[in-house]
Amino acid sequence: MSARGVCQERKKEMKSKSRKSADSAGKSNIKSGAQIVVDTLIEQGVDTMFGYTGGVVLPLFDKLYDAPINFIVPRHEQGGCHMADGYARASGKVGVVLATSGPGACNLVTGLATANMDSVPLVALTGQVRTELIGNDAFQEADTTGITRPVTKYNCIVKDVKDLARTIREAFHIASTGRPGPVLIDIPVDVAVNKHNTDGPKDMQLPGYRVRNQGHSKQISTAAKAINKSKQPVLYVGGGVITSNAGKELRELAEKAHLPVTMTLLGLGSYDQRKPESLDMLGMHGSAYANYAVQECDLLIAVGARFDDRVTGKVETFAPNAKIIHIDIDPSSISKNVVVDIPVVGDAKVILGELLKEVEHHERKKWFKKIAEWKEKFAFRYDQKSTTIKPQFVIEEICRQTKNGAIVTTGVGQNQMWAAQFYKFIKPRQFISSGGLGTMGFGLPAAIGAQIAKPDMTVVDIDGDHSFNMTMTELSTAVEHKLPIKVCILNNGYMGMVRQWQELFYGKRYSKSYLSNPDYATVARALGAVGITVDKKADVSKAVKQMLAEKMPCVVDFRVESEENVWPMVPAGKSIDEMSGLDILERLI
Amino acid sequence: MKHIISALVENKPGVLAHVAGMFAARAFNIDSLVVGRTEDPQLSRMTIVVVGDDRVLEQVRKQLARIVPVVKVQDFVGKPVVARDLMLIAISAPPEKRSEILSLVEMFKGKVVDIGQKFVMVEISGPEAKIEAFINVCKPYGIKSVARTGTIAMPRYGKIEP
Ligand SMILES: Cc1ncc(C[n+]2csc(CCOP(=O)(O)OP(=O)(O)O)c2C)c(N)n1
Ligand SMILES: [Mg+2]
Numbered sequence: 001m002s003a004r005g006v007c008q009e010r011k012k013e014m015k016s017k018s019r020k021s022a023d024s025a026g027k028s029n030i031k032s033g034a035q036i037v038v039d040t041l042i043e044q045g046v047d048t049m050f051g052y053t054g055g056v057v058l059p060l061f062d063k064l065y066d067a068p069i070n071f072i073v074p075r076h077e078q079g080g081c082h083m084a085d086g087y088a089r090a091s092g093k094v095g096v097v098l099a100t101s102g103p104g105a106c107n108l109v110t111g112l113a114t115a116n117m118d119s120v121p122l123v124a125l126t127g128q129v130r131t132e133l134i135g136n137d138a139f140q141e142a143d144t145t146g147i148t149r150p151v152t153k154y155n156c157i158v159k160d161v162k163d164l165a166r167t168i169r170e171a172f173h174i175a176s177t178g179r180p181g182p183v184l185i186d187i188p189v190d191v192a193v194n195k196h197n198t199d200g201p202k203d204m205q206l207p208g209y210r211v212r213n214q215g216h217s218k219q220i221s222t223a224a225k226a227i228n229k230s231k232q233p234v235l236y237v238g239g240g241v242i243t244s245n246a247g248k249e250l251r252e253l254a255e256k257a258h259l260p261v262t263m264t265l266l267g268l269g270s271y272d273q274r275k276p277e278s279l280d281m282l283g284m285h286g287s288a289y290a291n292y293a294v295q296e297c298d299l300l301i302a303v304g305a306r307f308d309d310r311v312t313g314k315v316e317t318f319a320p321n322a323k324i325i326h327i328d329i330d331p332s333s334i335s336k337n338v339v340v341d342i343p344v345v346g347d348a349k350v351i352l353g354e355l356l357k358e359v360e361h362h363e364r365k366k367w368f369k370k371i372a373e374w375k376e377k378f379a380f381r382y383d384q385k386s387t388t389i390k391p392q393f394v395i396e397e398i399c400r401q402t403k404n405g406a407i408v409t410t411g412v413g414q415n416q417m418w419a420a421q422f423y424k425f426i427k428p429r430q431f432i433s434s435g436g437l438g439t440m441g442f443g444l445p446a447a448i449g450a451q452i453a454k455p456d457m458t459v460v461d462i463d464g465d466h467s468f469n470m471t472m473t474e475l476s477t478a479v480e481h482k483l484p485i486k487v488c489i490l491n492n493g494y495m496g497m498v499r500q501w502q503e504l505f506y507g508k509r510y511s512k513s514y515l516s517n518p519d520y521a522t523v524a525r526a527l528g529a530v531g532i533t534v535d536k537k538a539d540v541s542k543a544v545k546q547m548l549a550e551k552m553p554c555v556v557d558f559r560v561e562s563e564e565n566v567w568p569m570v571p572a573g574k575s576i577d578e579m580s581g582l583d584i585l586e587r588l589i
Numbered sequence: 590m591k592h593i594i595s596a597l598v599e600n601k602p603g604v605l606a607h608v609a610g611m612f613a614a615r616a617f618n619i620d621s622l623v624v625g626r627t628e629d630p631q632l633s634r635m636t637i638v639v640v641g642d643d644r645v646l647e648q649v650r651k652q653l654a655r656i657v658p659v660v661k662v663q664d665f666v667g668k669p670v671v672a673r674d675l676m677l678i679a680i681s682a683p684p685e686k687r688s689e690i691l692s693l694v695e696m697f698k699g700k701v702v703d704i705g706q707k708f709v710m711v712e713i714s715g716p717e718a719k720i721e722a723f724i725n726v727c728k729p730y731g732i733k734s735v736a737r738t739g740t741i742a743m744p745r746y747g748k749i750e751p
Contacts (some may be wrong), residue, residue, distance in 0.1 A: 335644070
């Protein structure tokens with residue numbers, strides 16, 4: 001059965017369940033905390049969630065038993081949190097994850113931090129020990145709000161059942177508005193058991209939470225004038241454009257004003273990379289043409305991007321000749337790392353829409369000619385004549401056979417950078433990767449979440465062998481739900497990115513960056529997935545074709561060149577136009 | 590430069606941890622942090638003294654405002670404010686030094702709140718500089734211990750210091 005089929009079957013099943021719980025809700029509005037949680041989730045539009053059971057969440061799971069919610073159980077809570085994250089990034093909806101107290105909550109931490117760094121809307125619910133035991137080192141007690149405070153947008157513990165519904169509503173509001181992020185609510189088991197009459201106002205009480213969507217109109221006009229005056233502008237766009245669903249406005253602006261566009265890792269997908277205006281990714285492993293364009297531009301228009309150190313390289317010399325416009329919904333992002341000239345606080349979609357009205361078309365022939373020359377000279381390249389399997393070749397083949405249209409998730413390391421360099425994305429929400437935190441093990445569970453959100457799309461996890469090792473247990477989850485995800489392991493036998501740094505900066509002393517790996521195809525088959533091993537270049541294309549045709553989760557172990565490096569590379573502390581590896585690219589022309 | 594930041598926050602558990610955690614996580618230096626109730630039972634006021642240049646302080650203000658239960662943030666730098674610190678100080682005071690110490694207390698408009706065989710305890714409030722000055726003049730006698738509240742502040746409504 002296709003993923004779609006499975007989902008439809010589940011929906012039917014849920015419809016009958018939903019009738020049942022609606023009946024029981026009709027009788028009385030005196031409800032247990034657990035019932036309030038489930039009803040409020042449904043009220044918030046939740047139809048899918050991820051979570052793992054345990055002692056103090058039993059009341060919640062009892063109510064979930066009848067609920068019209070597609071509930072996915074991961075094999076580890078970290079996996080569940082990444083699934084909710086992948087689900088949220090692919091769909092634009094809030095991802096929901098549930099875990100028990102103590103170890104369950106602690107296992108969420110990496111997933112929450114990953115979502116927090118990348119501004120992904122999540123609501124995490126955790127069980128907690130009984131209110132009167134809190135602070136006594138009770139069994140499976142952890143100070144969950146204390147542990148997760150620095151890695152969430154907001155968190156709190158609910159100590160009274162009458163605050164439960166409101167707090168959950170607030171959580172969804174906070175998670176999904178402004179600069180989105182994860183919100184955690186800790187629920188002691190007695191609060192889930194206690195009863196409360198839910199008649200009454202459905203208000204929120206957030207006196208300290210304000211979101212500014214509309215930009216300042218004078219600032220917008222100033223920005224438009226700067227764009228109209230600029231001879232050598234560059235649009236530098238980040239994940240914020242995707243979060244705010246501003247892909248259309250971005251495209252129209254770039255076309256109308258004729259602006260080249262470079263994207264951060266998280267911004268990939270916001271602009272069609274097949275177009276001549278696309279400068280692809282910038283930064284440490286970005287394209288030379290993007291980095292040169294930024295260094296030579298007279299106007300940098302940053303949209304939903306945060307001048308991360310992986311983008312700017314040495315901050316003092318970043319975009320040295322440019323006036324900088326910064327459009328961002330988070331005021332604290334503005335002038336945090338780089339002082340900007342024209343700040344505009346607000347939602348990217350709204351502001352780009354406003355800018356669009358005021359910008360003029362300019363050919364900027366000379367600028368685009370220069371860009372075209374750089375693009376030609378410094379295109380991402382690899383040795384196509386090599387007899388070994390080059391990881392870049394595998395990705396190009398996946399891109400070709402999926403016609404640029406797949407959702408791609410990644411591990412962290414070289415695999416992630418090559419995916420960003422060699423898969424040319426065309427639409428927002430196609431590329432799902434842990435950018436800010438760089439969490440190895442993100443790829444597989446994120447692919448599961450994305451496939452559940454988008455059952456009709458092809459979802460490919462381009463992974464590293466060691467990244468995959470971290471969460472490969474979730475393959476069981478994918479098999480259980482018959483998700484046709486494709487896991488492509490670029491198996492170089494190394495923690496490749498670490499090995500690259502050791503090669504370049506530590507005299508090739510490959511300290512602890514090599515571990516023995518299992519035979520992934522055998523592991524896949526043992527867990528009920530399809531497993532394929534590819535060790536000949538000639539078999540790559542056929543294997544990709546087979547993988548795309550599979551209806552079950554499919555793992556392809558590509559035995560790639562073991563010591564391939566990612567080029568270009570801006571060494572730490574250098575300006576982004578001081579790239580290593582350009583000679584290698586030029587030799588490959 | 591020293592800035593006095595005043596933040597109105599929701600009177601909820603965890604807010605202090607939020608604010609203190611943010612300062613630690615972002616490596617901002619707190620000189621002092623005072624929390625107390627306000628005229629509104631729903632709100633508390635935090636007065637935070639921070640040292641840093643303009644860019645650091647801009648980030649401090651923005652990062653504070655970003656914390657969900659923080660309702661309002663003001664930086665009093667460059668504005669006329671009344672800023673006060675309260676101190677209890679126990680000074681070694683053998684009988685032959687007592688009158689000398691008491692006259693200092695008087696000069697600083699302090700108050701003796703406890704007298705023992707060897708020590709006097711003095712309560713003194715005022716701008717930070719005055720408190721520091723009092724500590725300095727007491728040093729030769731021997732200071733047993735000091736407890737200070739840290740600065741609280743309010744913008745001036747009038748122009749004149751009474
Ligand atoms: C959870 C976690 N631990 C450690 C790291 C540090 N790290 C970054 S890349 C990398 C190696 C990744 O190896 P692999 O997944 O095989 O990818 P490759 O670079 O070989 O493509 C390591 C250890 C990390 N990013 N995440
Ligand atoms: Mg590897």
